[in-house]
Amino acid sequence: MALQHAVSGERIALQRGEDDIANFTSIALIKTDHMELIRLVVPVDKPMPEHRVEGEITLLCLEGEIAFEAHGRTTILQPNEMVYLAGGEPHAIGAKKDAVALLTILLHPGDNSGGPTHK
Template sequence: MSLHHADSGELLHLDPAPAPLSEFSSIALIKTEQLEVIRMTMPTGKKMPEHQVPGAVTLQCLAGSIELSAHGRAIQLGANDLVYLAGGAPHALLALENSTALLTILLHPA
């Protein structure tokens, strides 16, 4: 069975703090040739090791607290904080508490 991705004009409700939050999950909400939008839930202490993607990325913390390591420094994102990373920028994540985030990725940069 394939995962449903939102259609153009379809309303999505993003619950910022699903309960219970006991494991990592990553669900692609929207996927086109150019764009992917992913909802991630990360329990406290969950790490995403350093990696990079070719396209530009935004990460918005919807709930909780996430540490983003990129460009030689670590920044803490709390609820409603948003950060942009250029394509190819190495980055890592650490959930400082149970967290939910919205990740957008430009899939085919020019």
């Protein structure tokens, strides 16, 4: 069954479910030709290893505490703090406390891959 993405004007709930942290339940909320919006769940014990994304990204911490590694340093994000990263920059994401974030990836026209490329 194909994942249903939100359509223009549709309300999107960002709160996590009871089992999201235990099951690493991240979900692509919206995907268009130009951007992808993902509710990202990052448990403390399941960091994302270093990877690259071709498009520019923003990562907004909604809950918990995120350790974002890029440019040779670690930035700690608390709820309502965000970081921007240029496309193609290697980065890693971990959680100091179980976390939920909103990840936006700007896709290049005609490039719908948007997915990470591990270094």
